[in-house]
Amino acid sequence: MKPITTLLDRDNTLEHAVLPEELARLYSGDLRFPSHDDRPYVIGNFVSTIDGVVSFEVPGKSGGGDISGLNEADRFIMGLLRAGADAAIVGSRTLREVAPGHLWLAEHIYPEARDHYARYRRQQLHKPGAPLNVIVSGSGAIDLKRAVFRTPGVHALILTSTSGRELLERNGVATLPSTEVRKMKTNDGRIAPASILKLLHDEFAVKLLLHEGGPALFGDFIAHGCVDELFLTVAPQIAGRDLKRQRPGAVAGVAFLPETAPWLNIVSVKQSGDHLYLRYNFAEPSKRSR
Numbered sequence: 001m002k003p004i005t006t007l008l009d010r011d012n013t014l015e016h017a018v019l020p021e022e023l024a025r026l027y028s029g030d031l032r033f034p035s036h037d038d039r040p041y042v043i044g045n046f047v048s049t050i051d052g053v054v055s056f057e058v059p060g061k062s063g064g065g066d067i068s069g070l071n072e073a074d075r076f077i078m079g080l081l082r083a084g085a086d087a088a089i090v091g092s093r094t095l096r097e098v099a100p101g102h103l104w105l106a107e108h109i110y111p112e113a114r115d116h117y118a119r120y121r122r123q124q125l126h127k128p129g130a131p132l133n134v135i136v137s138g139s140g141a142i143d144l145k146r147a148v149f150r151t152p153g154v155h156a157l158i159l160t161s162t163s164g165r166e167l168l169e170r171n172g173v174a175t176l177p178s179t180e181v182r183k184m185k186t187n188d189g190r191i192a193p194a195s196i197l198k199l200l201h202d203e204f205a206v207k208l209l210l211h212e213g214g215p216a217l218f219g220d221f222i223a224h225g226c227v228d229e230l231f232l233t234v235a236p237q238i239a240g241r242d243l244k245r246q247r248p249g250a251v252a253g254v255a256f257l258p259e260t261a262p263w264l265n266i267v268s269v270k271q272s273g274d275h276l277y278l279r280y281n282f283a284e285p286s287k288r289s290r
Contacts, residue, residue, distance in 0.1 A: 001076055002272070003028050005270060023120055033084070040200055040201055040208060042209045043210055044230045048249065055097070056239060057247050071275050077277055080113075081231060082210060088104035088133055088212055095142060131210070134200070137158060140167040156176075156180070159199075194226060213250075220254065223256075264281065
């Protein structure tokens with residue numbers, strides 16, 4: 001892969017570099033994240049068309065790769081974020097849309113940098129093993145034959161409701177040694193983002209959480225003030241929408257008013273070919289600008 005070009009970078013603190021030399025060269029810069037004392041620092045990662053579509057919602061063509069065109073730099077950045085995260089979280093719909101063998105691991109999305117990712121995680125970040133793969137499903141209606149629940153060395157955590165746990169138990173989840181189920185309190189079928197973050201922080205020592213969707217789960221996290229940053233790849237295509245197929249954007253299930261809509265600050269802008277890679281952090285309410 002050719003190195004990504006950095007057009008703007010406001011994360012120019014003079015701290016010790018985090019990324020090892022080869023990853024910093026390909027990323028064209030360093031990558032640092034703050035931390036919270038009481039919950040994980042949450043970063044979202046999406047790829048979108050120019051007109052804001054994150055999924056074509058066509059059978060067999062609903063994944064992010066169809067939006068990005070399997071763009072190499074997008075996959076590299078996704079791998080970089082996974083390599084640095086303590087856990088990656090997705091909703092049950094996102095789980096259904098990826099290939100059955102998909103794992104939320106750096107080397108799975110961009111195997112070309114497998115060794116670089118592994119050294120970065122082990123030597124620079126001192127994080128053992130693979131990130132925790134977290135699946136959120138209030139109903140528990142998920143396919144336990146998928147690789148994420150059956151791959152040695154990959155710890156999967158399913159967060160679900162009381163009835164969801166009962167369904168998973170009937171479907172044999174107890175026979176999967178690397179998969180754990182936690183029953184969570186739900187409200188209208190949804191698990192409160194703050195409860196998820198508390199569990200991950202207190203019981204799984206998660207400091208950096210990577211959120212990969214889908215839009216409804218991500219929207220719920222944003223609505224509750226539980227997202228700190230957004231990494232957004234903008235692919236140079238237009239997907240469109242019609243009245244019968246309201247293709248989703250990065251956020252669904254919540255509609256803000258002008259007075260409550262979150263504002264974001266640009267941190268960096270990177271480019272490879274005709275793709276743009278944007279990094280934002282969420283502005284504090286008192287610091288929002290118009």
